[in-house]
Amino acid sequence: MAEHVLVLVTAVEPGGPLRDADGEALGAAQSLARERGCEVACALIGGGVAPAATEAAERGAGLILTAGAPGLAAFDGGRCVTIAAEAVGRAGARVVLIPRGPDVLELAPRLAARLDGASVVGATEVRAAGDDVVAVAAVFGGAARAEYAFRAPGPRVIGLAPAVAEVPERRPGRAAPTVALAIPEADGRVTTIEAAPDVSGPRLEDAKLVVAGGRGLQDGENFALIRELAQALGGMPGASRAIVDDGWASFEQQVGLTGKIVTPDVYFAVGISGASQHMAGCANARCIVAVNTDPEAPIFTFADYGIVDDALDVLPALVRLARERGA
């Protein structure tokens, strides 16, 4: 098999399209493939992958590998790694790109370990370096970046950060050879006994406006002000990890390196100091507004607009104005 740069997409929803992150990975793969003088392959593992497969071909993948079965809509590490390993072989892949998502933390290193390769996740940049590739990823939550060289004999498995590349344009009717991958039985070693809640409401990741609160709120009860402002502005509430740990907000509301990555038009950071691990989740907002009593707080280095004042005085005023505006 001639070499392909492989994009590995898991947990495709039954009949669902490619996600933005998947498209970006195809874009990143295309530039690498050009440099390596080869083509892009796309492996799709999920509940029902036909529409996503068509789209991947239309967005430039020259080889499609599919594993569609109802049980694969949710990520199952043991099975996915086995399927992915076959995909790597079929695509003759030396470089495997995995779109961002909750599964990559398990999938990337396991796949690499299985094939005697190596992995880097959260890559903000992947570039050719002679015959090989180099990946760049944030360290200490973004306080600095590291450049990684690969030393293992096997494939280079790279999990991507948001916005590493443009989504390639879609050319309707473009097709590619498709290979069905073998689907192994679940090994039964890890089984779900209580599924995560099936939340179908709006997602923080998609919100156009986020109002996030931190320890500067002084007390858990004041998180209500964050919720009120978010609601009045048609946005969603978010939180720093500090107040999630304190139980003032729920884990689903956490923004940051180990929480959600949000990309709203406006991000309000209220009583949040601006630690790199928090900024990792909101730095891509179009506009950041900071409210903090400390004029030296790091958040003001990242913010577009700042108010140096007490959150508990500013928030009620903002809520009132937002409500007047909405009325």
Place this chain on the structure above:
Amino acid sequence: MPAVDASGGGLRIVVCAKQVLDPDGVNSFAFWGRLKVGGDGRSFDTGGMVPRIINAYDEQAVEAALRIRDAGVACRITVVTVGDEAAGAILKRCVAMGADDAVQIVDDAAGLGDGFRTARLLAGLIAELGDVDLVLCGRQGSDYDQGTVPAVLAERLGAALVTMSAGVAVEGDDEGRALRVVRVTPRGEEVVRAALPAVVSISNEIGTPRYPSSRRMMQARRQRPERREASDYESAPGAVGVEVTRLIVPDVQGHCRIIEGGSAAEKAERLMRRLDDRGLLGG
């Protein structure tokens, strides 16, 4: 005192813990523009001003192990670390928290950022300890934020893997045991059952780790961790997976416009007007 079961009937738990530069210290160095890269190009030079501490998730992994014991399961808990000579310092705290014993693998290549190498060394040690039922790790090192080691360990040990755990309980008896693990996912919590042997990585949602009493701290100070050399498990001297070749500290230039005003309400009003003028509030 819950018994250390030497007869082999108890659960054998290994907790993997890593020493890292205090991330809060790194943050404030970065903020004050004092974060510098050292002469080797791939580590920070903080002039010894940022302490090296136990990776916070790993302290929580020790806590997860101790809660299994608290729940009445007889177990032996061994804490292991890979790192340079100084890295062994974190083990004392783990023993003071309640771990039974500790082993350090001394490895001078630990600064290369190669989780694959670390996992190989740990897998070698775990195989040598024998009959390990459960390996607990942190979800990621707060240095490189990669989370490589638990996944690679599971592959190398042929064990089940559960990541992002907020709680681990042991079900069943000596005849047949399994884990019940609460996981945090972006949609909320889920519960899985995992067969043993297993590797489980612990996330911060598990809660605050216990504080060792000063008596236990004194006792732990006298206990010496067992010591192994990296060459006991791995013949290659350097990186085997990935290697950090360069660190880059970004130059963050602020561009914030401070909204002035006589009162909080006035500032709020001016802010809203600005956002509206830029069409950022929709509608």
